[in-house]
Amino acid sequence: MGASLHNGSLTATSSGFWNTTPAAIPAGWIQTHTSLYTTGSMFVQCSSGGIATNNTGELVRANHKYTVSARLGGSSGNTATVKVYATQNADGTGNKVELVQVSRTGNSSDGYTLFMVSNTGASASTTVEGYFVQVVLATDGYYDDIVIYSQPDETLMPACCGDSDHPYPIGDLNFDCYVNWYDLWKFGDQWLAACAGPNWCDGADISHDSDVKFNDFAIFADHWLDCRDPQLPCGYSHP
Incomplete structure (x- = not known):
């Protein structure tokens, strides 16, 4: 229908x-x-x-x-x-x-x-x-x-990556609910780039201060291997 x-x-x-x-x-x-x-x-x-x-x-x-x-x-x-x-x-x-x-x-x-x-x-x-x-x-x-x-x-809809109970983690630049090597590659492509919102250097400018530099990397590293995918192998469950 x-x-x-x-x-x-x-x-x-x-x-x-x-x-x-x-x-x-x-x-x-x-x-x-x-x-x-x-x-x-x-x-x-x-x-x-x-x-x-x-x-x-x-x-x-x-x-x-x-x-x-x-x-x-x-x-x-x-x-x-x-x-x-x-x-x-x-x-x-x-x-x-x-x-x-x-x-x-x-x-x-x-x-x-x-x-x-x-x-x-x-x-x-x-x-x-x-x-x-x-x-x-x-x-x-x-x-x-x-x-x-x-x-x-x-x-009745199955849980999925990016829904309200499974938001993308900080540093997840490719929106797959994992912070891993794929995101690091994207981050590296934007290293030292200058930008503005709303794109913020494809998300690499995590601090939103218009430059991709060490403070953004520190935030990225702090969330390394974070996962919020409800599906296995992550199996994240909203607290």
Whole structure:
């Protein structure tokens, strides 16, 4: 899905009931129950149990969190609800697992005003990797501007060199989380060079005093063989 999926704008070319006016059906959507209506303001009204689905064809990614936002409204007694599922098959058939939903309780005093709401679900399980994203208008209410996007769940991402818990050590001029001979070669290439920030002589001017000289070497030597790589053989663990 990349970063985002804009699949639910509910853009139709005409107002009218979906079951009698094909141009009133927004692209990609299917009416699974009757009584869906595209209004003159071009938002969709579900009533009398009208339900619609959009089988997007987008693949579900495991360990991603899915967010749905939409403009919702409706009369008192109704709660407009958008549900996002992972379905086993691209046509929406087979096993189905809910990824996220968002809703808003209707209020007749709001008239036909729609309000933006959003919600983020839990991480998608590895069991739904390769499933397909399905969007559902699940209940009576008013709907428009539905957008679904996903982002990696950083709490499940493996630790890596340079992340917040494994910052590059001082003197690591080639950014591999080790201070070793490769960095010494780079340091030597900049010896006695004059420079300024933000590059600071490719990092060799550790003291940031505009020259690469003995004080920088002293700092470099003090961190010789430091390692913050979370992977073996270093296996650094944040204290």
